[in-house]
Amino acid sequence: MTGPTLVCVPIIVRDTDSALADAQTARSMGADLVEYRIDQFFTGAPGTNGPDGLAAEEKAILRIVAESPLPCIVTCRPEGPEGGDYDGPDDARIALFERLGTAFGPGEKPPRYIDVELATYERSAATKQRLRLAVHHPEQLSDIHTSLILSTHDFTGRPMDLTRRILRMREEPAAAVCKVAYRCRSVRDNLELLELPTETGKPTIAVGIGEFGLMSRILAPKFGGFLTYASLRPSQGTAPGQPTLRELLCTYHFRSIRPTTAVYGIIGWPVEHSLSPLVHNAGFHTAGVDAVYIPLPVPTGYEHFKATLTALIDHPRLDFRGCSVTIPHKENLYRFALEQRELLANHGAVHPAATAGGRWSIDPTAAACGAANTLLIDRDPRTGRATGAMIANTDGAAAVECLQGRLGDLASRRIAILGAGGAARAIAAALMMADADVVVCNRTRKRAERLAAELRQSVPKHHFGPGTITAADLESVTRDCCDAFVNCTPVGMTGGPDPDGTPLNIPDLGLCTPETVVLDTVYTPIRTPLLRHAEAAGLGTVDGAAMFVRQAAAQFEAWTGKSAPLGLFELITREALTRPVAV
Numbered sequence: 001m002t003g004p005t006l007v008c009v010p011i012i013v014r015d016t017d018s019a020l021a022d023a024q025t026a027r028s029m030g031a032d033l034v035e036y037r038i039d040q041f042f043t044g045a046p047g048t049n050g051p052d053g054l055a056a057e058e059k060a061i062l063r064i065v066a067e068s069p070l071p072c073i074v075t076c077r078p079e080g081p082e083g084g085d086y087d088g089p090d091d092a093r094i095a096l097f098e099r100l101g102t103a104f105g106p107g108e109k110p111p112r113y114i115d116v117e118l119a120t121y122e123r124s125a126a127t128k129q130r131l132r133l134a135v136h137h138p139e140q141l142s143d144i145h146t147s148l149i150l151s152t153h154d155f156t157g158r159p160m161d162l163t164r165r166i167l168r169m170r171e172e173p174a175a176a177v178c179k180v181a182y183r184c185r186s187v188r189d190n191l192e193l194l195e196l197p198t199e200t201g202k203p204t205i206a207v208g209i210g211e212f213g214l215m216s217r218i219l220a221p222k223f224g225g226f227l228t229y230a231s232l233r234p235s236q237g238t239a240p241g242q243p244t245l246r247e248l249l250c251t252y253h254f255r256s257i258r259p260t261t262a263v264y265g266i267i268g269w270p271v272e273h274s275l276s277p278l279v280h281n282a283g284f285h286t287a288g289v290d291a292v293y294i295p296l297p298v299p300t301g302y303e304h305f306k307a308t309l310t311a312l313i314d315h316p317r318l319d320f321r322g323c324s325v326t327i328p329h330k331e332n333l334y335r336f337a338l339e340q341r342e343l344l345a346n347h348g349a350v351h352p353a354a355t356a357g358g359r360w361s362i363d364p365t366a367a368a369c370g371a372a373n374t375l376l377i378d379r380d381p382r383t384g385r386a387t388g389a390m391i392a393n394t395d396g397a398a399a400v401e402c403l404q405g406r407l408g409d410l411a412s413r414r415i416a417i418l419g420a421g422g423a424a425r426a427i428a429a430a431l432m433m434a435d436a437d438v439v440v441c442n443r444t445r446k447r448a449e450r451l452a453a454e455l456r457q458s459v460p461k462h463h464f465g466p467g468t469i470t471a472a473d474l475e476s477v478t479r480d481c482c483d484a485f486v487n488c489t490p491v492g493m494t495g496g497p498d499p500d501g502t503p504l505n506i507p508d509l510g511l512c513t514p515e516t517v518v519l520d521t522v523y524t525p526i527r528t529p530l531l532r533h534a535e536a537a538g539l540g541t542v543d544g545a546a547m548f549v550r551q552a553a554a555q556f557e558a559w560t561g562k563s564a565p566l567g568l569f570e571l572i573t574r575e576a577l578t579r580p581v582a583v
């Protein structure tokens with residue numbers, strides 16, 4: 001493929017004026033091409049022909065093409081397995097394509113492409129011949145400027161006969177571009193799609209359908225894809241999983257993605273509403289780092305996680321350099337790293353299942369709490385091969401930094417952790433490493449006791465610490481007060497189990513002073529009921545957004561070796577969290 005990957009906005013044509021207005025908007029927002037989807041507009045019914053011999057809908061389509069502010073593809077996908085809406089006669093559709101290819105004279109703007117399904121094209125020798133006569137190709141004798149995209153779609157999954165379909169598209173001389181779209185059932189399905197442009201030897205559009213397919217759409221320029229689709233508005237995608245034009249260009253900086261671009265992402269389930277792509281892509285862009293950060297949805301379960309991570313790390317051309325890992329996979333990342341180390345210890349790096357040579361290092365917080373949210377892959381700059389990996393837990397350090405910002409040195413500070421789940425464990429471990437005295441309170445007391453006992457064993461000893469950890473009832477913590485309270489439960493979170501609740505009754509706090517700090521790890525909303533009550537009582541507060549920013553900054557610094565643009569991260573996070581939700 002020569003030239004940069006094009007960005008095409010599909011437009012569902014309902015009437016001429018709105019189709020042209022949408023195309024104008026697409027142009028002003030930076031698209032290269034529009035695709036007029038005329039499936040619902042064109043009926044193919046024999047209409048009353050005007051004096052020029054054309055039916056009204058045909059005339060309208062020719063007008064849209066002629067006045068299109070951007071070069072265009074015209075697609076009239078039939079109802080059925082390939083996902084269209086056209087239910088008229090096939091002959092009328094082919095006749096329209098013939099007209100679109102041949103009706104425009106010198107100085108006029110014909111469609112740049114028509115998109116025809118391989119299945120339609122191969123239906124009969126006559127159809128093939130009619131379409132061949134209507135498009136530009138090496139054997140075409142007429143002066144025609146419209147080219148053919150031959151396409152194949154499967155909305156259920158990867159077609160069994162994909163290789164044969166690709167071969168037929170590749171060998172058809174009239175096809176200027178091959179298009180393959182199928183439903184991705186996992187992140188791994190993208191990896192085969194991304195290789196298709198190299199394999200076909202022709203300009204190729206390779207699109208993953210559905211939420212798992214976003215990767216193929218964003219990374220098309222890295223792998224020489226001919227074109228990617230982006231919708232004008234969030235609700236207007238013609239295919240599920242399609243990014244909006246704004247997301248593609250402004251969040252993922254699509255125009256900067258090239259073969260050398262390193263890939264990072266966030267593994268979790270769900271991840272579609274994660275703020276991390278906004279923050280990290282902005283960071284890479286600002287710091288001039290040639291990298292992109294994408295959502296990597298991986299369903300619950302260690303086997304899913306392990307298979308995905310191994311495929312990403314071992315892919316020879318992806319240049320996957322690391323990721324954030326969120327719920328429910330933080331423990332899985334730790335388990336994976338341990339397994340890799342065991343392979344190295346028991347079999348040496350030559351073991352076929354060892355990835356990154358089995359050389360995995362684990363930071364002290366991750367080791368102490370048995371969970372990690374950050375992965376960094378080292379690669380040989382010459383061969384691109386993964387040579388080692390590091391996992392870390394930046395949640396704990398982020399909370400510690402937030403509290404140090406208010407309280408200074410945390411040594412011997414008494415800090416209450418509310419909750420005993422994953423966040424509580426990471427924060428408690430990091431606080432102990434900062435020599436604080438931690439008190440854990442949890443709805444299920446036994447879980448708090450277990451957490452305290454385990455961290456007492458796992459937090460590494462050093463010459464003056466670590467701090468202590470005990471389990472306690474909420475009443476005793478409330479009565480005796482603490483230097484800080486950290487909410488690590490979802491209480492107060494929008495959409496959580498108790499959105500209006502507080503995990504702690506602030507008016508009950510006995511001995512607190514204005515120096516006492518309340519940190520809420522929940523960040524939706526930013527001002528939780530707990531923080532509002534704490535502010536009203538004159539206590540210091542730190543919100544979950546501040547912690548989120550710091551854990552992201554630590555990841556950014558681990559990956560790039562550069563200081564994170566904290567102010568930018570903060571701005572983007574707060575802006576995204578206060579943006580009204582589109583309904």
Ligand code: NAP
Nearest residue numbers: 419420421422423424443444488489490497521544547548
């Ligand atoms: P988790 O592992 O599921 O643990 C949840 C904890 O909250 C458990 O101890 C649970 O108690 C307790 N809990 C749940 N519902 C409760 C209720 N209605 N009343 C009282 N206690 C309740 O979750 P997690 O991964 O630790 O995450 C906890 C919070 O931390 C989430 O809201 C998350 O958004 C936040 N977080 C924020 C950041 C950040 O950067 N700001 C980073 C990580 C996590 P039981 O043991 O009794 O079930």
